[in-house]
Amino acid sequence: MESEKSWEQKALVSELIQGLEIARKLKEDFNIPSSIHTRDSLLQSILSSYNKALLILSQNAPFSKSETMHQPTQTSSPQFPSKDHYEGALNDHQELKQNAKKRKKMPKWKERVRVKIQNGVEEPLRDDYSWRKYGQKNILNAKYPRSYYRCTFQKSKGCFATKQVQRSEEDPNVFDISYRGNHVCSQGKDVVLSLKLADTEEKSQGCDSDIQFHHAQSSQERVTNYTNTLIAETDNMTQHPFPSFECMTHDNHHTFLPSFVLENDPFCSTISQTSFFSPNSPESNYLVSPSFHSHDEFDRVFDKPCPDSDAVGIVLADAPTTNSSIFDFNFSLDAVGIGANCPSRPWGFHPKCT
DNA sequence: ACCATTTGACCGGC
């Protein structure tokens, strides 16, 4: 019967087992002298595993047998029995219908990405996932067509993440990207840091799950979100050992935010990018990305020399700024509990409510 | 040959 389990179920079980194993390791860890650092990284791994498990559950619940039988495009996978195995199973057309419904239920969020222009040539839009274009449409009253992409591993790994890309009419150098569904294909991810954002208020205010991000093209970080859980995933911290955030508003004011780095810790890395409300102008929404611009700022915040890096982040203000255009993000690492521990709830910033 | 993109056709929701 094991072979009849869906890919998602297997992934779910795998995540739960992983969480369990790390929890055991953590328990053993308490018997031997080790750094709080190590323990914290183990804790983060557990949180990550359970986060992912919940994510899988939420996308596929309820886990009924019929549900797993009707997994589209996976019937050809060796993990699945052939169609003939199920007499009276849905036909292809019904499968497609099922598919469309499933897709609609997937979490959805948006990003705005500014293209880099080097030597007069636009750099292609890139993130860390492999996408395959499957369509392009001219949209009514829109200047630019909309392109449709799906995960390259849709068939091989049953990853149903999709995205739509459309050039912004206001600024042709900006692309609006709508993502739907989280990746279950685990493309190139080694490190996961989970941040549970304050959620009670947003929920009571009818906040939906949309969070907007700016994704620095050169970075290897990516952010996925599900409801109010923000998961920042970092592939290779050696490339961004000590990023800080540069924030720039529409009126070109700058400020720098520290991100949170635990050195030599493969599990607990950095908050790479997210969107914030300015405490001074809560109606504004800002998008930040990693930046290495201000070495002085870095030195001050981290009390250590800032390593060189050519990574440059761009920050877009998503909403018109008000009188106070500069953020008041003068929190210290101590204040947010950084330093000894990788924070699971380090700040009071909230995802954008739309 | 294989894989990605293009593009007209098709389908479902409104």
Added chain:
DNA sequence: GCCGGTCAAATGGT
């Protein structure tokens, strides 16, 4: 019937 989203055959690149 219109429109957005997806499919799938045709095409192109390696």
